[in-house]
Amino acid sequence: MVDNDSWDSLSEFTLAEVLEMENKYKAIGDETLNEEFCNNLAARFSCSSNRLGKSTITWQQVQLFFQEKQMEVQTQQESSAMALKLFVDLSGEDSSKPLEVMQKRKGTVEDLKELSFEARSAKDYAWYDVETFLNYRVLCNGELEVRVRFAGFDKAEDEWVNVETAVRERSIPLEPSECGMVNIGDLVLCYLDREYYQLYCDAHVVDIQRQTHDDKGCTCVFVVCYDHDNSEENVSLERICRRPIT
Secondary structure, three states, rough: OOOOHHHHHHOOOOHHHHHHHHHHHHHHHHHHHHHHHHHHHHHHHHHOOHHHHOOOHHHHHHHHHHHHHHHHHHHHHHHHHHHHHHHHHHOOOOOOOOHHHHHOOOOOHHHHOOEEEEOOOOOOOOOOEEEEEEEEEEEEOOEEEEEEEEEOOOHHHHHEEEEHHHHOOOOEEOOOHHHHHHHOEEEEEEEEEEEHHHEEEEEEEEEEEOOOOOOOOOOOEEEEEOOOOOOOOOOOHHHOOOOOOO
């Protein structure tokens, strides 16, 4: 357990020192816990002109910072793995919902961590790639939610999402030669391109105007109806991602 004096010592670091230690941990990880490494870093910090009028830094303070960083990273990894395990454990074998694909691939947590996922934001009903699962919780009604970090976004955009309805295996872009895999009635993830925003949203294919073409470029036209507002649009294959085959 960390005592109060140790916690107080963390407040002695300047912002520049904290940023440098964050970057060093990202670069070399647990090697930052080495006593000699911490001693050299503490000595350099203490001799810096930025610390004029401030107390010197000890190697123990530096090592404590890296120990806390290590615990933070391990906690995130364990929470992500536990959430993935719950995806399997809490999904029924007869489920027809998105979790069915994970049930069929039931195995170790390490196996599931190799899968890529996308999650639907409650803010705009669009789907985004999941960078990591941060935590999980079970609601009073028994439903499972996970807190996700979306790829390309910072922690300010983290969201709690429902596992059954808003988490699924990542959709797959199509090659020109694969346009025959798209059929009328299919659920697809479609790139919605508007003047002020661009999103990936669920849509259903309502019509297809197939054209003769080679494998280098698809000239077919797909008429899709977006699920969130029932609007229809003609789109090219490049804007469509198919759902994984289960």
